Amino acid sequence: MTKEFDFDVIVLGAGGAGCAAAITAARNGTSVALVSKEGIGMGNTRMSGGEMSSSGVVDGDSAEVLKQDMIRGGEYLNNGHLVDIIARNASSAIRFVQGLGHYFRRDEEGRFSGKAASRLGGHSFPRSFGGLAASIAHALRNAVANTKSISVFEDTLVTTLFREGDEIRGALGVDLKTSECVVLKAKATVLATGGCGWLYYPQTTNNRTATGEGYAIAFEAGVQLVDMEMVQFFPFAMNHPSHLAGTLLDEPILAGPKGKLINELGEVIADHDINKMTRAQVTALMAKEISAGRATEWGGLKLDLSGNLDVPEMLEFKKVRDEVNFFEKVRIAYGEKAFNWKEPWDVSPSSHYMMGGVKIDPHGHSSMKNLYAIGEAAGGAMGANRLGSTSIADIFVTGIAAGKEMSTWIKAREKGKISNSLISREVEKIEKLFGQKGPQRPIKLKRELQKLMGENVGIVRDGERLSSALSHIDRMEEEVENALFVSSIRRYNTEFLDAVELKNMLTCARMIATCALERKESRGAHLRLDYPDKDDAHWLKNIIIQNKEGKMETSFSEKDISEI
């Protein structure tokens, strides 16, 4: 049975960006549906380090300095207008999050000062405020629960956007608990679906829900995406034991001024100031060693922090982290000595963040009418590398901005119709999957794709491996079309969920590999062994990717240097 609902706004995804947009739009008098594949606030916002960048609190710092840091960190690929908005509004976004009840760490006098802020790699000043990320998620969830005009659709997987002509008029969801279809009609649709780190499982810091739904359904609907080759690998993550592999450890700041990275041969790769480097710089350093075959038995490098044991600020850093048992994983995997920095332990880069995404204007509007994208689902702001703590700023700044902007026009506008034939065609696609009796279990193909991405479209790339990945993806897409096995269980059928996610992941994988093959240089997170140098003369431009009548096509947008 299919249920139909009418709203002013539907927000797809309920992490920081989605909740902020929903709350803001609802407070401005619109009716909102907040749709989430999981529970509210259960996505990657909850799993982040909880650090949020401000527009600056110490003397000499300002929104302008933050902007320059982000653009330098992003290796000049950023969309300057989007960076500008984030940099200018980061502090007010912090106040928004505080207003929902989250408590950011303060200094010992209880003040919100520079003393309470961290200076993360690539930032010129201490300006990032920490706290428990789970508590951000709880504050969001509570605020959503208490905002009367938000209707919550939890455990609801969105499978497609309804496009009529050149505008988006809503989305089709599936209530996973009953497998009933839900038609959500809206004047504005917001993609807040986060990233696609799960493409690299197990070597990802992400929640298992980060399967790139937003990118895939936007692509299917013909929306433009940008910078899809730019996948950030977080340098310091676990790689052992198997169930902890990929999970996040900490920013480059963890290495402190005296931390060392050591390869399998015992050679010291870097021995000071790793903490001042950006994530991309540290990852590139590590990737070079790993791809040259000098990785440890677990596939990573040794991080030796013993030098920091006489650095007071690092001991303070450890104390703060230990209060929330942040490095418990290290103790489990490598024992007490490693936990106390007396022995080196193993770290590996892990897929963390998608800099690319749906191409948007400064209001969050996509290339398609009535479709917005915010947070990690949107692309362009972070360029070729994102600085630590800017994502939490980004999700709230863009969420609030989109929520505000759409409420200025939404009441006055008529709602477009979605034809019944379009609805029934899409519903039929869903129904067809249940009880399908092909030979391939979706989870197996998912694992196959993840392995392929890790090996061929991962931290280091080259033309040959990227091309071979693309033909592998071709083969897999055929299998997905015809050969899946999905049981007919209607109560939360994970084979069905896997099948839909797999399809979306394949679309994302193809976009990433295509753009990565296109960009013939190394910049930020994009490292090509066959084009190891940065090539400003030819590649100071963004790759745009779009579905044109069923074909994946790329084009370029030249950089407007004046904006940066």
Add this chain to the structure above:
Amino acid sequence: MTHGTWGKMKGTRQMDEYTIRISRFNPGVDDGPTLKEYTVPHVDQGSVIAALNYVYEEIDSTLLFSYGCRYKLCGKCAIKINGQPGLACETNLEDRMTLEPLDNLPVIRDLAVDRSGLLEPLRKYDLVYSADHEPEVALQPPEFSQLTRCNECLSCLSNCPAYKEEIDYGGPFFGVKLAELYYDVRDGKKQLSHLESFLDQCIQCRQCDVNCPWDVNFSEISSKIKGEVFKHKGVSVRDWLMSRPHLVGHLASSVSSFFNSLVKKKSVRKIIDVLLRIDERVPFPEYHPSKVSPRRGIERTTKRKVAYFVGCFDRFNDPDTAKNSLFVLEANGVEATAFDPGCCGAPSIGLGDLESARNRAIAVSRELKKLINQGCDIVASCTTCGAVMKCEYPFLFNQLKEEEVQSRIFNLGDYLWQMHEAGQLNTRCKEIKRRVGYQSPCHLRSQKIGTPFVDLLRLIPGLEVVATFDKCCGMAGTMGFKKERYELSQKVGNSLIDEIRGEKLDLILSDCASCQMKIENDAKVDSVHPITMIREAMQ
């Protein structure tokens, strides 16, 4: 200890495969949950979540289980592992593990529970953070940081006997959310009236702390909040009396035969019921005049010196338990003395009268430390007294915080078991041909030391412990006597009582006096402290 762990530790029998049992259930299709066996490979440091993933990927992808973050942040992978709630991501896999969904939450399918209803109490009570501005200076109290550690895994709800009966009250999870708002310096204090009615439903069994992966220890915080409520509300004559078992005990036992026969009269209980609101349906325990003292001139064969903590119930209502405890200790060569510093303060904590409780804690701690300095171990047979000294004194009153002091306070069963492991317990005892049950009290479980008495009882030849029960009896100290809480007490206790009746046994052993009373009155089965049985076997 399972054979699997033993093999691993010795390195003699490396197991390549583990067999686990997983609860499978599709509501609306299946009649009920069934346990199905799966064989999974054993990998070094493998977690339960890795095993579930293996089953899903390699054996059966209709298995439903939840997980998200892979390590302790999202709380979604909480399930019951061998009967205890825990996170599948942080629990190492062992052979023969049984995996089931959390209790008290609707099962979607197999191991996954529906977490969506949790928004409801927040909506219902309009509980929202509502400070109109962020103050320039704001330092949060330690309770706030402690509460915000909660990752919402809901293990506490699975354990909460009151939530099982009164879903609407929201359980400890909701309490944590309320308390978080209450302790937030930017917005707090206005939730006190909600908290008051919330805490009226809490039976202080402390089970919410037992499996909390982030040690939020809500029961300790709720004791503090009870103290705040108490300051506003004052105290009734009944509650004042009930929180002073030592005083009441002295008075009643000095005229014990008169008192005992008086309160057996229905008319008297009726009057007490009306005047004091002590429910007439719950019989009073009998009071005894005798004082507990150890025997003298016993040969000391170990270096152990024990100061046996005589709880109020031991002292005035059940001197046999104290006598038996001292007998067993002495008979095994321990120099034992009776330590009777007065009430431990548990009833005052329960009432929220933290000032009175603090005075008790200070007095008891002072005496207790003196004894420890003289080389004594402190041993308590009452699980509540033990839990209060071990958990509440340090947290609420800053007493007995030192590890070297804490490590010298023991539960009686635990102490005897440690003696047994050291080869100091005489196990050549008399055969007792009997089938008994054992009820594990909430305040024993909250000490996380297992059920040492069950292990001890199994040393007695002929004695069969055929059933162990671990549900709350609902008495909750004095709560069951209170007229306004009688219904809740009965509701909570019913499932235990039904289980016990179903086993058709004629004796249930339990180290908690409240449990014993409840079992005798409601299940109509005799119930005594397990030390009684051990004493009997040693004659």
